[in-house]
Amino acid sequence: MLPLHDGEVRRGDRLIQDGDLVIVYESYKQMKAVTVTKNGEFQNRYGLFMHNDWIGKPFGCKVTGKKGGFVHLLAPSPQLWTLVLTHRTQILYIMDISFVLAYLEVRPGCVVIESGTGSGSLTTALARAAAPTGHVYTFDFHEQRAEAARKDFERTGLSSFVTVSVRDIQGEGFPEEFASEVDAVFLDLPQPWLAIPSVAKSLKADSPVCSFSPCMEQVQRTCEALTTTQFRDLRTFEVLLRSYEVHEECFGTDLGLDSSNNESESAILSESSPPHKRLCSGNAEVIDSGEDRSQLSAKDNLIAKGSKKSRRRGEQLPGYVVARPEAEAKGHTGYLTFARRAV
Amino acid sequence: MSMIGKSTIQNCAEFGSSVLLDINDGDKMTFARLHSASTLKVGNMKCNLDALVGQPYGAVFELQSERNSAKLVRLPTGSGINGTKEKQEHCDADQNSEEVKGRDNRALVDDNKAQTLSCDDIDRMKREGASGREIIEALVANSASFETKTAFSQEKYMKKKQKKYAPRVLLRRPSARRFCRMDTLALMMSLANVGPKSDILVLESLGGLITAAAAERVGGHGSVCSAYYTTKRPPIDMVRLLNLDDATAVSVVRAPLEKLVAARRLALSCKEQAPAVLKGSEVQNGGEVPVGNDQALPAVLEGQNLAQVQNGREEVKVSVPPQEEAMTMAGESVPVENSGSHSMEVDQEEKSNATAVEGRQEDGCEPLDKEHNAAEGEGKASKGPRPGNEASSSDIQRWASQGFSSLLVAAPELDPWTVIKNILPLLSSSSPFVIYSMYQQPLAECMYQLQKNNMAVAIQLTEPWCREYQDNKPSLKHVDTLLRVGLITSRFSPAVEIGDVDPLQTKDTLPIFQ
Numbered sequence: 001m002l003p004l005h006d007g008e009v010r011r012g013d014r015l016i017q018d019g020d021l022v023i024v025y026e027s028y029k030q031m032k033a034v035t036v037t038k039n040g041e042f043q044n045r046y047g048l049f050m051h052n053d054w055i056g057k058p059f060g061c062k063v064t065g066k067k068g069g070f071v072h073l074l075a076p077s078p079q080l081w082t083l084v085l086t087h088r089t090q091i092l093y094i095m096d097i098s099f100v101l102a103y104l105e106v107r108p109g110c111v112v113i114e115s116g117t118g119s120g121s122l123t124t125a126l127a128r129a130a131a132p133t134g135h136v137y138t139f140d141f142h143e144q145r146a147e148a149a150r151k152d153f154e155r156t157g158l159s160s161f162v163t164v165s166v167r168d169i170q171g172e173g174f175p176e177e178f179a180s181e182v183d184a185v186f187l188d189l190p191q192p193w194l195a196i197p198s199v200a201k202s203l204k205a206d207s208p209v210c211s212f213s214p215c216m217e218q219v220q221r222t223c224e225a226l227t228t229t230q231f232r233d234l235r236t237f238e239v240l241l242r243s244y245e246v247h248e249e250c251f252g253t254d255l256g257l258d259s260s261n262n263e264s265e266s267a268i269l270s271e272s273s274p275p276h277k278r279l280c281s282g283n284a285e286v287i288d289s290g291e292d293r294s295q296l297s298a299k300d301n302l303i304a305k306g307s308k309k310s311r312r313r314g315e316q317l318p319g320y321v322v323a324r325p326e327a328e329a330k331g332h333t334g335y336l337t338f339a340r341r342a343v
Numbered sequence: 344m345s346m347i348g349k350s351t352i353q354n355c356a357e358f359g360s361s362v363l364l365d366i367n368d369g370d371k372m373t374f375a376r377l378h379s380a381s382t383l384k385v386g387n388m389k390c391n392l393d394a395l396v397g398q399p400y401g402a403v404f405e406l407q408s409e410r411n412s413a414k415l416v417r418l419p420t421g422s423g424i425n426g427t428k429e430k431q432e433h434c435d436a437d438q439n440s441e442e443v444k445g446r447d448n449r450a451l452v453d454d455n456k457a458q459t460l461s462c463d464d465i466d467r468m469k470r471e472g473a474s475g476r477e478i479i480e481a482l483v484a485n486s487a488s489f490e491t492k493t494a495f496s497q498e499k500y501m502k503k504k505q506k507k508y509a510p511r512v513l514l515r516r517p518s519a520r521r522f523c524r525m526d527t528l529a530l531m532m533s534l535a536n537v538g539p540k541s542d543i544l545v546l547e548s549l550g551g552l553i554t555a556a557a558a559e560r561v562g563g564h565g566s567v568c569s570a571y572y573t574t575k576r577p578p579i580d581m582v583r584l585l586n587l588d589d590a591t592a593v594s595v596v597r598a599p600l601e602k603l604v605a606a607r608r609l610a611l612s613c614k615e616q617a618p619a620v621l622k623g624s625e626v627q628n629g630g631e632v633p634v635g636n637d638q639a640l641p642a643v644l645e646g647q648n649l650a651q652v653q654n655g656r657e658e659v660k661v662s663v664p665p666q667e668e669a670m671t672m673a674g675e676s677v678p679v680e681n682s683g684s685h686s687m688e689v690d691q692e693e694k695s696n697a698t699a700v701e702g703r704q705e706d707g708c709e710p711l712d713k714e715h716n717a718a719e720g721e722g723k724a725s726k727g728p729r730p731g732n733e734a735s736s737s738d739i740q741r742w743a744s745q746g747f748s749s750l751l752v753a754a755p756e757l758d759p760w761t762v763i764k765n766i767l768p769l770l771s772s773s774s775p776f777v778i779y780s781m782y783q784q785p786l787a788e789c790m791y792q793l794q795k796n797n798m799a800v801a802i803q804l805t806e807p808w809c810r811e812y813q814d815n816k817p818s819l820k821h822v823d824t825l826l827r828v829g830l831i832t833s834r835f836s837p838a839v840e841i842g843d844v845d846p847l848q849t850k851d852t853l854p855i856f857q
Binding site: 110 | 347420526534809
């Protein structure tokens, strides 16, 4: 994912090479992870793309397919990986991931343990944050999923920083050798309260644990298990992300009222009307409301557009940019319960 | 299976380091520095912080008065910060007994007569050297109403007295997670892919909040450049609160925006003219500048009006400081300083003035008292390099030739579109950027422009929400209806934008990648 090996320095101008992972971007909802290979091919609705055309280009470039359509080739990051990875289980998304990473104070050098691995969405972010001097030990009781996760970490170049093991944490707890060695624990289990005693043993003093549960009943039982003298700072949160879509919108002013009335009205109102209205009356003058925004040049473009529209019957305000919440808001994922190992 | 590597995270408060003091279970949180002269004042009690040196994070101390002063005493492991043990001693053991259950406050008359000990009595006890605990016990013993209270109420009473007469102090590690709006901060860090092996560019006016959070994530394995566009550098004091180790401290640097942009323009134009330049560079040594760039040079140094501060405020120019070296690398060169340039006003080292980010005292939002409150008579600051030195020429060259890997913008006084338009070229191709604003409209307009001009892909306008649940007692659950973040608190509708740099044509005359 990044040159994280010791001694390797980041090269911002690095070009795409044979064997690299790229994120093929068509749109925000259409992205795919592709490993570039010599003579490889990629096909989508825009046609056929030859990998050889990609090799030697910079990340972020635009490439065209045989049919003429284009895509962008982006460099992988944990955030993009979350959006393109194969879902073997329900995964965590950026809002929960970012909150967990920050609250658990994961940074280079940390030793983090996690169960279950699931599809590796959070694990990828944890590994990227703890590298190059830290390590993530992740456990899942499902052998095939553990293997699939291992393959993913190979693909994203993080396998030096993640160790995937098959183990039933609810039944057996974390391995003994982790006792008092761990900087942060993350649990995403159906019955996390069963793992709490082992968590208490594994955590270094004053280090945090986080448990993610979709149901409040699970949260309650986990909190009960955490209400001992071994833990403090018990807190539960819910985090959500709301997206807005942005576009240009025009608003009409023609109410079909008597035109002569309109004139006298606008004569009276012209002093106090907002900048938009002044423009609308045919003046292409600079907005002198005291603003010095560079949007001005943009507005000029929009005015031109707007005046075309207002050649239709009645006036229309030139378009301006509006934002509104996206129709489909992301729903509840789960509750995040945190606690800290007491000293 | 075996553990591969041990953790390198250190867990003790060293002498000279910065710590976070949690007083009375979150009632007050304050940063402090552990010097020999550092003191802490809680209520009427004042003590020095000696007792904290060398202690592990998470240790709990009690402020115990003795004669005319007070001292911090470490409490044994297992003591709750709010006196769980004492609580259990005094409160009725069997909270479910019929007698206890039947209690209520119908007979309670609040006439201030229940407590028979007077202020003078208490003062006398203090002078005679009574400990906080003894005073509390005396208060309980002399309270006519204590026995009649419900268990709940008794607990509350004990807690209150505890906080006053034997305050508890919890020693915490200072980390960016303690800063205000950590959920928004967290989202920014993830969206911008801030982590090791990165070169992060930060443009902020929040006292170093963003720079500090980024520095923690990068952990010394890369660089964090906090750019500024005014002649006087804005403070980034918050970075110094984090106890960064030497490697990390050194990785946090500052640079004038003008210089970064100029260097980048030059580097990009060199790349474009690469074939021509290479021929010229064969004969050069030291300070000679190849032909192609002479023309570029004056154009680049003039008209550096990047700080298009809006609303008629004065345009601020930043002069380019003299370059010490003139390095030549294959295909690139550094402009040798124009003799006409002015020397930069070197800013005096900032005073240790921790700015208050938020006035509120809620959990998760720690007010930053001026360091002097908690740590009076601060002597020599902690040893080791300080974060926030000016970036070296080699740093600037490296960033100019390769680009930054992420951009974080949190400068609410600036127009987002102006910022992005000018700064985006500083990023390497396919790098994420995040702009924070508490206002939605400027971000919406910026997003619109970016889309229209095809300057980035995967652009989004998002707003993080965070809600806490009060779940200390499983049997009593309150849903905290206070939405920390979001449209309800009108002060804050944070909106965050992400994007990936797309090296398509821009309206500027910068060369493009293809």
